[in-house]
Amino acid sequence: QQPVQSPQAVILREGEDAVINCSSSKALYSVHWYRQKHGEAPVFLMILLKGGEQKGHEKISASFNEKKQQSSLYLTASQLSYSGTYFCGTGAYNQGGKLIFGQGTELSVKP
Amino acid sequence: DADVTQTPRNRITKTGKRIMLECSQTKGHDRMYWYRQDPGLGLRLIYYSFDVKDINKGEISDGYSVSRQAQAKFSLSLESAIPNQTALYFCATSPRFGNEQFFGPGTRLTVL
Numbered sequence: 001q002q003p004v005q006s007p008q009a010v011i012l013r014e015g016e017d018a019v020i021n022c023s024s025s026k027a028l029y030s031v032h033w034y035r036q037k038h039g040e041a042p043v044f045l046m047i048l049l050k051g052g053e054q055k056g057h058e059k060i061s062a063s064f065n066e067k068k069q070q071s072s073l074y075l076t077a078s079q080l081s082y083s084g085t086y087f088c089g090t091g092a093y094n095q096g097g098k099l100i101f102g103q104g105t106e107l108s109v110k111p
Numbered sequence: 112d113a114d115v116t117q118t119p120r121n122r123i124t125k126t127g128k129r130i131m132l133e134c135s136q137t138k139g140h141d142r143m144y145w146y147r148q149d150p151g152l153g154l155r156l157i158y159y160s161f162d163v164k165d166i167n168k169g170e171i172s173d174g175y176s177v178s179r180q181a182q183a184k185f186s187l188s189l190e191s192a193i194p195n196q197t198a199l200y201f202c203a204t205s206p207r208f209g210n211e212q213f214f215g216p217g218t219r220l221t222v223l
Contacts, residue, residue: 002153002155002170005153008151030210032210032212034212040216041214041216041217042154042201042212042214043214044210044211044212044213047210047211087153087154089154089212096142096161097142097144097159097161097205097210097212098144098156098159098167098169099156099212100156100170101153101154101155101156102153103152103153104151104153104154
């Protein structure tokens with residue numbers, strides 16, 4: 001079953017912050033975050049593993065709440081280059097690299 | 112040079128035709144995946160392969176088949192295309208002991 005992302009879309013001004021959430025009805029082993037710019041392929045941002053710490057990538061960080069089966073992606077001081085669609089992909093234990101992706105969150109950063 | 116390539120990049124076909132989408136990689140990865148992307152539905156897994164002899168169905172495999180001809184090649188076939196299969200198709204690869212998936216540029220398929 002696909003994880004559910006919220007919000008579906010968000011519009012920001014440069015410098016503003018945003019949070020994208022990813023919730024699963026199944027127990028999670030890992031959560032992966034990808035960004036897809038318009039007309040391009042998705043690109044890996046980061047992975048969070050069960051029992052792992054919060055990760056960061058420049059001004060983009062993420063957390064993983066195993067109990068709630070949720071992950072959140074934090075974008076701080078957003079830049080124009082952050083625009084795109086963000087996907088979370090969830091992995092289960094012993095499933096190897098198989099991921100189930102959410103429906104995506106479209107982020108638009110305006111000047 | 113692109114590490115993951117897909118051919119064709121665009122294809123328009125008619126209902127009932129057999130179509131093959133091809134994916135090749137030079138990354139030396141064992142694992143390969145086929146996804147389709149539809150607006151509002153995200154990326155949905157069609158088939159995945161952890162090595163040449165290990166092929167598995169994903170979430171939406173009905174109407175599709177795959178062939179892993181070699182470590183570097185993974186093809187997706189639509190035996191009898193239908194308009195509902197109009198979508199953007201992505202191939203991806205990942206190493207056996209790694210987490211990141213590397214996506215190809217995508218194939219835009221239109222079934223009339």
